[in-house]
Amino acid sequence: MSLPNAFLSALRVHFPGNTMSVDMAERLAYAYDNSRRNATPDAVAFPTTHEQVEALVKLCRDHRVPVIGRGRGTNTTGATVPVDGGVVVSFERMNRIVRIDPDNRLAVVEPGVLNGDLQQALKPHGFFWPPDPTSSPWCSIGGNLACNSAGPRTVKYGSPRENTLGLRAVAGTGEGFRCGTYTSKGATGYDLTRLLIGSEGTLALITEATLKLTPKPSGLRTMRATYNDVGAAARAVARIMAQPVTPCALEFIDDVALKLARDHGGDSVPVAGAMLMIEVDGEPDTLPSAVEAVSRAARGEGLEELRIAETAEETQALWSARKALSPAQRTISPNKINEDVVVPVSRLPELVDGIKRLSKKHDVLIVSFGHAGNGNLHVNLLPRDDAERERAHACLAEVFALVIALDGTLSGEHGIGLVKREFMPLALQPATLHLMRNVKAAFDPDGILNPGKLLP
Secondary structure: OOOOHHHHHHHHHHOOHHHEEOOHHHHHHOOEOOOOOEOOOOEEEOOOOHHHHHHHHHHHHHHOOOEEEEOOOOOOOOOOOOOOOOEEEEOOOOOOEEEEEHHHOEEEEOOOOEHHHHHHHHHHHOEEOOOOOOOOOOOEHHHHHHHOOOOOOHHHHOOHHHHEEEEEEEEOOOOEEEEEOOOOOOOOOOOHHHHHOOOOOOOEEEEEEEEEOEEOOOEEEEEEEEEOOHHHHHHHHHHHHOOOOOOOEEEEEEHHHHHHHHHHHOOOOOOOOEEEEEEEEEOOOOHHHHHHHHHHHHOOOOEEEEEEOOOHHHHHHHOHHHHHHHHHHHHHOOOOEEEEEEOOHHHHHHHHHHHHHHHHHHOOOEEEEEEHHHOEEEEEEOOOOHHHHHHHHHHHHHHHHHHHHOOOEOOOOOOOOOOOHHHHHHHOOHHHHHHHHHHHHHHOOOOOEOOOOOOO
């Protein structure tokens, strides 16, 4: 769409100088995200205050101009691609840590704060914020909240929904509001905080977040278990999660992924049918018994080797396979399809076996790894040419059908965005989708917030 001059003039009142741009080079820089989808916005705004966001949304509502909130564009589902043009609202300049309150175990931050920067700021206080996506050095807290992005520590500490106390935001009406509390308990009305988290900017634009902090454990031990096949590893995951000690990370890597990682990362990556990376944290006097409990559960039919790191160097060596995976996949397929499906932990063996069958049926290379303690598997289809791409998309539909049949769902942390919205009717009943549309209409009656995303 082309923005009318009257709109642009009014926008300039609230966003003078370099706080707004219609320059083509700038617009192209905000046209895409890590999904590799792209569409050019008509303008990009860089707010620094909540009041600017209110003024922007009100103006866009008056002129029926789409508004697309954006963090750092690391999401893989096209959730920040401006498919209908409009104004991309980049929160990169709203990057203040407003306050850190150790006594009440909370921090108040603006959405543009980088996850990694927040973790560094919390270290001297002896705290951390548990959500830790792989992209934490360069992804923003606002983006983490928009997609409920989590990472390995979710298995013990929960996702952003479990680690956020309250929000300040602007609805599609242009009205600012607060929800949630500054307390760890609250039973006052509907829980709008949890509703907004994971809504991908379709209900409101978050301008401030009150985050729940966790004391940083003083001890951490890393283990690596290899198995003769993926089924044995998946069954070990179920055993580990059925005993009382919850690991702070439990990562699964299948045989195809291990081979790729070894080809790219060298001999430090083991040859095996599958592998688990396990971390246990706690205080020094309780850590040995916790490690023993988890190790006991990891042992069982199909175990080939269980190694426990004794030094920081050994820990780094054990993680070498996981770190080599992303660059290894890029060498195989620049057009990889990266999905993050979830099933109940007890159904993980069935999911792993089913994906193997579908890979063979469609003749498509599939690499599976991920946060097994939550049943959250990253299923990466690696097509290398047009014919394989076509087969991969047919395979993907069957992967989703398998996941739903196993009582799972379409995403654990990447969200739905543009890429997966057509599959939403697989996961949700018509009545549920109808209620979601009504919620959307209450927050955003004119449908200007991130149109074309999430809901089919």
